[in-house]
Amino acid sequence: MTHTAQPTASHFVNGTHLEDAAGDAIEVIHPATGAVIATVHAATPAVIEAALAGAVAAQADWAARTGTERGRVLRRAADLIRARNRELSILETLDTGKPLQETLVADASSGADALEYFGGMAGTLTGQHVALGANWGYTIREPLGLCVGIGAWNYPTQIACWKAAPALACGNAMVFKPSEVTPLCALKIAEILVEAGAPPGLFNVVQGAGAVGAALVADPRVAKVSLTGSVPTGRKVYAAAAQAMKHVTMELGGKSPLIVFHDADLDDAVGGAILGNFYSTGQVCSNGTRVFVQKGIRDAFLARLTERLAGVRMGDPLDEATNFGPMASAAQRDIVMGYIAQGIAEGARLVAGGGCPEGPGFWVEPTVFADVTDAMTIAREEIFGPVMCVLDFTDEEEAIARANATDFGLSAGVFTRDLTRAHRVIARLQAGTCFVNSYNDAPVELPFGGFKMSGLGRENAAAAIAHYSQLKSVFVRMGRVAAPF
Numbered sequence: 001m002t003h004t005a006q007p008t009a010s011h012f013v014n015g016t017h018l019e020d021a022a023g024d025a026i027e028v029i030h031p032a033t034g035a036v037i038a039t040v041h042a043a044t045p046a047v048i049e050a051a052l053a054g055a056v057a058a059q060a061d062w063a064a065r066t067g068t069e070r071g072r073v074l075r076r077a078a079d080l081i082r083a084r085n086r087e088l089s090i091l092e093t094l095d096t097g098k099p100l101q102e103t104l105v106a107d108a109s110s111g112a113d114a115l116e117y118f119g120g121m122a123g124t125l126t127g128q129h130v131a132l133g134a135n136w137g138y139t140i141r142e143p144l145g146l147c148v149g150i151g152a153w154n155y156p157t158q159i160a161c162w163k164a165a166p167a168l169a170c171g172n173a174m175v176f177k178p179s180e181v182t183p184l185c186a187l188k189i190a191e192i193l194v195e196a197g198a199p200p201g202l203f204n205v206v207q208g209a210g211a212v213g214a215a216l217v218a219d220p221r222v223a224k225v226s227l228t229g230s231v232p233t234g235r236k237v238y239a240a241a242a243q244a245m246k247h248v249t250m251e252l253g254g255k256s257p258l259i260v261f262h263d264a265d266l267d268d269a270v271g272g273a274i275l276g277n278f279y280s281t282g283q284v285c286s287n288g289t290r291v292f293v294q295k296g297i298r299d300a301f302l303a304r305l306t307e308r309l310a311g312v313r314m315g316d317p318l319d320e321a322t323n324f325g326p327m328a329s330a331a332q333r334d335i336v337m338g339y340i341a342q343g344i345a346e347g348a349r350l351v352a353g354g355g356c357p358e359g360p361g362f363w364v365e366p367t368v369f370a371d372v373t374d375a376m377t378i379a380r381e382e383i384f385g386p387v388m389c390v391l392d393f394t395d396e397e398e399a400i401a402r403a404n405a406t407d408f409g410l411s412a413g414v415f416t417r418d419l420t421r422a423h424r425v426i427a428r429l430q431a432g433t434c435f436v437n438s439y440n441d442a443p444v445e446l447p448f449g450g451f452k453m454s455g456l457g458r459e460n461a462a463a464a465i466a467h468y469s470q471l472k473s474v475f476v477r478m479g480r481v482a483a484p485f
């Protein structure tokens with residue numbers, strides 16, 4: 001069966017497809033084969049202007065609707081996404097290389113969850129009445145206006161929806177720029193939102209690399225920027241937004257610890273480490289890539305992990321039996337292979353994988369290093385690929401100190417049967433998104449985001465509302481004004 005990936009046009013602006021072939025061509029490559037499956041063009045200044053102007057115009061009308069009316073549109077979009085889950089998942093697989101087995105359950109459906117959740121919340125977004133003795137006050141929760149969303153390449157559909165849903169629920173408009181590596185799926189979300197009743201211009205998608213993102217961030221009409229990307233890009237975008245004191249949400253990278261105590265259920269802990277290192281071929285921001293295993297169970301952990309790696313099925317990601325796909329791009333494959341070489345050179349023990357299978361596509365084997373020390377490059381830097389570092393530790397104090405010894409702070413996990421210990425340790429870990437006897441769950445009802453260099457603000461849950469709205473306080477005097485003169 002052949003699948004068409006070429007979109008009708010590169011951009012989606014003012015409720016319709018828009019092309020401007022004057023923009024630089026961006027080839028969309030299916031990572032499993034290296035084949036060019038589509039070509040889009042980077043947004044020209046004219047496209048950027050049309051998107052920003054259209055979004056400003058649409059926002060006024062959208063903000064004037066009741067929250068219930070706005071929510072209805074988002075919930076309808078969620079229904080349409082669910083009805084088209086397979087078609088959207090196939091496109092996500094073509095775009096990213098992630099196995100269809102994953103995209104069928106983790107991508108469009110996660111986007112639909114966000115639209116449904118914030119759609120339900122839209123009608124509840126109110127201010128507060130504040131009694132002040134003889135006087136009183138109230139607050140009004142207002143939208144920020146025009147928001148820009150900028151995405152990474154690992155979860156293109158989810159990222160578009162996690163940003164659009166709270167933004168639109170609060171009465172904002174959005175111009176979204178997907179990663180230039182995976183430009184296709186956000187266009188489908190834009191089409192679906194219009195079909196669900198969103199006014200033209202409310203959610204626009206423009207393509208391009210960093211220069212297009214930077215032009216959007218710098219535009220004076222933009223009130224807020226939400227970026228999902230790396231720490232170096234986060235620094236640049238945050239600095240640019242600060243010039244005009246714009247609101248920001250920064251969902252950035254990580255080098256998260258996963259601590260396995262001696263009393264953990266071994267199979268669950270190995271399962272958590274697999275999910276936290278090899279799901280999406282390791283291209284997950286929150287991955288627990290520093291796996292601290294208590295000394296007494298280190299060998300048993302590695303033995304069970306090695307056994308379970310026999311279950312890896314690399315192959316055509318469109319085959320639903322495949323459970324491990326390629327890297328999203330040749331560039332990312334080369335970065336990961338560079339880290340693997342560095343790990344070997346710095347003395348880590350290669351327990352599994354480490355290879356780069358021949359043939360078309362951008363493949364890297366699931367790789368496990370043991371005897372990793374904190375000073376090694378592979379234990380300090382985000383690799384963003386299927387490379388697990390196993391480190392030994394002796395006691396709880398040591399594990400906590402070493403887990404926190406990083407500038408990142410996105411996630412952390414603990415495996416133990418002692419729940420008192422689990423909560424005691426989690427309370428001391430410097431991370432925004434934590435797991436007890438699990439890894440990488442991201443239900444829309446829980447806030448998602450990082451501490452330290454891993455980011456600012458939160459996506460999902462009621463917490464996201466604070467990042468897409470602003471409060472106006474109103475003091476009301478009921479009596480006469482007593483002025484000093």
Ligand SMILES: NC(=O)c1ccc[n+]([C@@H]2O[C@H](COP(=O)([O-])OP(=O)(O)OC[C@H]3O[C@@H](n4cnc5c(N)ncnc54)[C@H](O)[C@@H]3O)[C@@H](O)[C@H]2O)c1
Nearest residue numbers: 151152153178179209210213214229230233251252253285
């Ligand atoms: N915390 C999270 O929720 C989360 C989720 C997914 C990915 N990530 C992180 O994303 C990174 C991988 O994704 P990536 O390689 O696409 O990241 P990246 O930082 O290279 O790019 C992210 C996006 O920023 C754009 N961009 C680049 N320079 C820009 C500039 N100067 N101004 C505006 N936009 C600019 C890119 O075009 C892209 O759309 C990893 O570090 C990963 O941890 C974080």
Ligand SMILES: C[N+](C)(C)CCCC=O
Nearest residue numbers: 154155284285286440442
């Ligand atoms: C839902 N996951 C798998 C935790 C991914 C969140 C986005 C990070 O890359």
